Amino acid sequence: MTVPASVRGRRPASRADASAPLGQAELEAVLQSSFDEIFITDGEGITLRVNAACERLYGLTEAELVGRHVADLEREGVFSPSITNRVLATGRQETVVQVTRTGRRLVVTGTPVFDEAGRITRVVSVARDITELNRVVEELAAVESLANRYRQEIAALRARQEEGEGLVFRSVAMERVLSLVRQVAEVDATVLITGESGVGKEQVARLIHRASPRADGPLMTIDCGALPQSLIESELFGYERGAFTGANRDGKRGLIEMADKGTLFLDEIGELPLSLQVKLLRFLQERSVVRVGGLRPIPVDVRIIAATNRDLRQMVREGRFREDLFWRLNVVPIHVPPLRERPEDILALAEHFLARAAVRYGRQRSLSREVADILMRYPWPGNVRELENLIERLVVTSSGPVITPEDLPDGFAPPDRGLSTTGPVEVREILPLADAVAEVERQLLALARRRYRSTHEMARALRVNQSTVVRKLRRYFPPARDTGAGEPVDP
Numbered sequence: 001m002t003v004p005a006s007v008r009g010r011r012p013a014s015r016a017d018a019s020a021p022l023g024q025a026e027l028e029a030v031l032q033s034s035f036d037e038i039f040i041t042d043g044e045g046i047t048l049r050v051n052a053a054c055e056r057l058y059g060l061t062e063a064e065l066v067g068r069h070v071a072d073l074e075r076e077g078v079f080s081p082s083i084t085n086r087v088l089a090t091g092r093q094e095t096v097v098q099v100t101r102t103g104r105r106l107v108v109t110g111t112p113v114f115d116e117a118g119r120i121t122r123v124v125s126v127a128r129d130i131t132e133l134n135r136v137v138e139e140l141a142a143v144e145s146l147a148n149r150y151r152q153e154i155a156a157l158r159a160r161q162e163e164g165e166g167l168v169f170r171s172v173a174m175e176r177v178l179s180l181v182r183q184v185a186e187v188d189a190t191v192l193i194t195g196e197s198g199v200g201k202e203q204v205a206r207l208i209h210r211a212s213p214r215a216d217g218p219l220m221t222i223d224c225g226a227l228p229q230s231l232i233e234s235e236l237f238g239y240e241r242g243a244f245t246g247a248n249r250d251g252k253r254g255l256i257e258m259a260d261k262g263t264l265f266l267d268e269i270g271e272l273p274l275s276l277q278v279k280l281l282r283f284l285q286e287r288s289v290v291r292v293g294g295l296r297p298i299p300v301d302v303r304i305i306a307a308t309n310r311d312l313r314q315m316v317r318e319g320r321f322r323e324d325l326f327w328r329l330n331v332v333p334i335h336v337p338p339l340r341e342r343p344e345d346i347l348a349l350a351e352h353f354l355a356r357a358a359v360r361y362g363r364q365r366s367l368s369r370e371v372a373d374i375l376m377r378y379p380w381p382g383n384v385r386e387l388e389n390l391i392e393r394l395v396v397t398s399s400g401p402v403i404t405p406e407d408l409p410d411g412f413a414p415p416d417r418g419l420s421t422t423g424p425v426e427v428r429e430i431l432p433l434a435d436a437v438a439e440v441e442r443q444l445l446a447l448a449r450r451r452y453r454s455t456h457e458m459a460r461a462l463r464v465n466q467s468t469v470v471r472k473l474r475r476y477f478p479p480a481r482d483t484g485a486g487e488p489v490d491p
């Protein structure tokens, strides 16, 4: 409702004039039908008229208010502050927020009405209840601040997810790997990722790149084991035009050059031929490449990440890997443990691959308890890659929605349900306890000897001292009875 800033005199009435002055009855109707409170005083501040809204807002009837001075009503706390007093003091239209004794909050606009001599004869105040509005505004502010918090949490989660994108794990061992990844990503140091085949070394390399300041630059990967020796050099270093028969006439940039401002991932670095190891070392020292058939050094700004499933130290000892290159690469070593050493990750990864296959093949599958038990006990020589392949295969080949032991390929023996064979050791006949213990020790050592390359690794897996492993190997596999496999070599 709009109230004129001030009302001076009256305009003469005319039949066609839509803005002709309102009659008494019309004014009365406006007054009483207004949902907003209308409060009229004389030029002294004595209440003359109020509409019905006063009861709702002040808890007093019109009869109880008429004749009262606004200053008294203010003193009694009927409303505070008094708008009329303010208008009388300033002689101008005023607006305030008023609090009433019924606990309502009102926005009140008071407008003076003057006579011909410029004296205030009336003050007309219109009040709108904003209590609810205020509550809604407060609620909105609370909702907005909650939404902001959620937004931040989602952003933080997304950042974490992107940072750890694709890397599924529950184990402390992998948590340690990830925290190392975060630390190393920030700096340009060369990283050497070690671990068995299929443990996720490439995945870790990608993570480092994505979490690094070079994330917007390229990530170039070269599998040193997959390329024929003759091609690796030109692939890595590029070639000048006419460098060799069959080469592109204009020459070609190598992967190192292409990785400029980004990351170069040298996978299977242990497979790099010795001749190229020298060239790579020179690049690492000088940070510039000379293309095949070229002379001009081209400066390149790359971060190097190398990975291997070989024991590079052993290769250095055997003269198959240059020691100076090893130390250049091994600035920050990150070891990704095999899956069998982090069994907490097995089912989490299986679930992840099931969900991915469900989307890919439109088939919702779950693992039966027995299958979950079998997967937990399996040693996973092919690590995460083997698990990934198995799950994908099971989703495609299993007949029902639940994957059962019968769906598993050969080699995944279902767990025995017999009383005596609930664990990984199976007892088939009764024999003296000491003999049984010795037999278990013998079989365990035989298995560990096949799986690990050194007595140190065996000791770690069997959770005994290395000297114990050596002693027991001599006891169970004395040289005369040795099968010919030979004892594991220690670094």
Ligand SMILES: Nc1ncnc2c1ncn2[C@@H]1O[C@H](COP(=O)(O)OP(=O)(O)OP(=O)(O)O)[C@@H](O)[C@H]1O
Residues within 6 Å of the ligand: 166, 167, 168, 169, 195, 196, 197, 198, 199, 200, 201, 202, 203, 204, 267, 307, 308, 309, 349, 352, 384, 385, 388
């Ligand atoms: N923690 C993980 N979460 C999800 N997927 C994983 C994880 N680790 C490995 N993978 C998946 O397993 C497969 C093998 O991983 P990756 O290629 O990184 O292993 P690798 O150690 O580099 O193997 P190789 O030594 O044979 O090159 C990939 O498909 C990868 O996406």
